[in-house]
Amino acid sequence: MSSRRRHPLAPYAVVVGGLLLTGIGYAAVTAAGDASASPARITQSAQIAQGHAIFLEECATCHGQFAQGTPGVAPSLIGVGAAAVDFQTSTGRMPAKEPSAENDRKPPELNPQEIAAVAAYIESLGGGPTIPTSAQVSQRGANPGFGQQLFVADCAQCHNFDGAGGALTYGKFAPPLTKSTPTQIFEAMLTGPEAMPVFNNTTITPQEKRDIIAYIVQTRQEPNPGGFSLGRIGPVTEGLVAFLGLLLAMVFAAMWITAKHRKIPNE
């Protein structure tokens, strides 16, 4: 029976022991973290410094010495996050050549390593959305059918039903999504470039973003079972083909068939 009775101090011993264990564990973990982090921190700050240098050279003329923005020229970049920088520079939109209504997609001017540096620099200024990991944009297990419905509900009014792009008001355009990488699609939703609204992770959950990405990528990759696609922009090109192709072919046939005259012994 006595063996079942606890010592009155036993609870305290347990608590102290637990605390000790936790403390040691914590120390061990943080020590280990520190040990592996210190070189990383050095490289990280080196990266930020490199990013800063590139920024001063390429971007500061418009976005300001401290990325604070220049009124009437370019917006502040504080808090826009690494995702915005990665999107803008990897799609070649930034560094912009001149302030215009809209910056088009171009071959990127900065290489991936420079982009990472500038992104790290801008992130160090005030956080913001980060660049998605490859798992976040993976199509494995994503549901393109559901993505289609989300796309139609949230994106098609600007980007067209299959991502062919479309005209917006006031001379703006929603670009075709034929070249955007999964990462860029994710970042576009997260940062809402230009006239595009922001779709943060509560409006469209990360899982739904993957569905949308899967839909966009699969749609543009899928072959056209019916023949030439005619641009996949709907009935306008079809109408042109009907007139300039089919009707004209038939008219030529009619000319040819009636041109063959015969002397007919009638009348």
Added chain:
Amino acid sequence: MSIDKALSGTGSWLDDRLHGAKGLRTFFRKIFPDHWTFLLGEIALYSFIILLLTGTFLALFFKPSMTEVVYHGSYIKLDGVHMSEAYASTLNISFDVRGGLLMRQIHHWAADLFVAAILAHMLRIFFTGAYRKPREINWLIGLVLFTLSLLEGLFGYSLPDDLLSGAGLRITQGVLQSIPIVGTYLSFFLFGGQYPGTDIIPRLYILHVLLIPGLFMALIGAHLFIMFHQKHTQMPGKGRTNQNVVGAPMYPYFMAKTGAFFFFTFAVLALAATFAQINPVWLYGPYNPLAISAGSQPDFYMGFLEGALRIMPPWQWVVFGHTFAFNVFIPALLPLGGIMTAAALWPFLEQWITGDKNEHHVNDRPRNAPTRTALGMAAVSFYGVLWAEGANDVLAQHFNVPLYTITWIARFAVFLVPIFTYIITKRICLGLQRKDLHLIQHGVETGIVRQLPSGGFIEETRPLDEEELAALGRPVALALPSGEGGAEAEVPAPDMRGGLGRVKARLNKIVNESVPIDEHGANGHGANGHGANGHGANGHSATAEDHAAVSSGSDDEG
């Protein structure tokens, strides 16, 4: 056994029973003119036959139902998506029915070609004046057929219940609703309640595969029968008069040609359907009433209505608590209604203006009826502006022009372009007439160059031969020195008096504006001297008679 024998064998077998030989003989001996524009209607006819055939195939597999199903077919991308049975069965036709996609594509291309051919055919009839007495009824039937083809196409386009066709339906419903007073009831009636409801697809289906095709067949039958009975018109030419038709007899020449032409139509459509994708509904996704896509477009034949909607400023008036959606009602009904009403009235209006009550079996060359041609071209350009505006977003995107700029340009262009087109076309016609006149007066250049004694060179010309002269289709009688100086008669004809009469006289002057043959004769009457009055209430359109008269050697005024 020769085909001829087989035919006459079958013929006499049938004749013994049906006594149809006489009818058959007239049928076989019916004369068809050999001019390519006379085959435009045939393109429409053959496309329609192909529509019937492919449509019947589609109807075997299409399920006109809006019951919601979950898709599990072979188009993996949409696996598990909720959609209507109509859309699911269209996917099935496209991906799981053998030859289904080809049939869908032939059907759709044929629909496009059908309407395009009808348009071209109508323009041919209009510009050559082939609608004139006694063919007014066929002209009216043709207008009904054209309107039906728009409806038939719209309903067919709506059947698959995809995103774009749903957008089209939504617009249809908006147009219905915009009709003052009865609009809402009409919409409730068609949709069986609130939009979109579950009745619309089955209803459109019955309209599309049964009612309208039935009407089509009845009207096409009547159209062809009347054409057959009245015989074809023909372009002006030697020996072609209002009393005859020059061409090839139905059997065997025309039969062979038209048979070949049917296979041409089929071949062109089959090729198009094999190589060019049309209406890929799987890319559009199932209809979702809450979503609207950029680039939502109707088929081309509805494009001008779409343009009319897009061009209209957003005007809505509230009168006595009713909202009158003029921004929808006016553009939806005015352009089409206006063009169709004008087209229906025109033959009678022209008769009234010219006072020409004669039958016409020889057509006008468009240049020889400058006002009619100019009016027609103005209508075409009006249609064209609206059509382009219907695709304003596509134009904006592909030519990098702001969307609203296009709309604003179109808002002016829709009024200005037809006016300019009218003026320019008339000029061109008169210019071409002058060219003809030059040929008549100075002959054709032979290409033989001769050196003059003075050292200069001239090119030899020869006068037009009879055939060439006839093909010009000029009102030859006008070439006579206009002895009937009555052109400037002091006392107006009785029906030219009074207010309406003066309007008529003015219109008459405009309609008859032509280059007089004796332009160089420098006499009193100007460009319209002949037509306006005196002998010429039908001065210009007397062409055909004059011509007939000439070939019979008299100089009757017709």
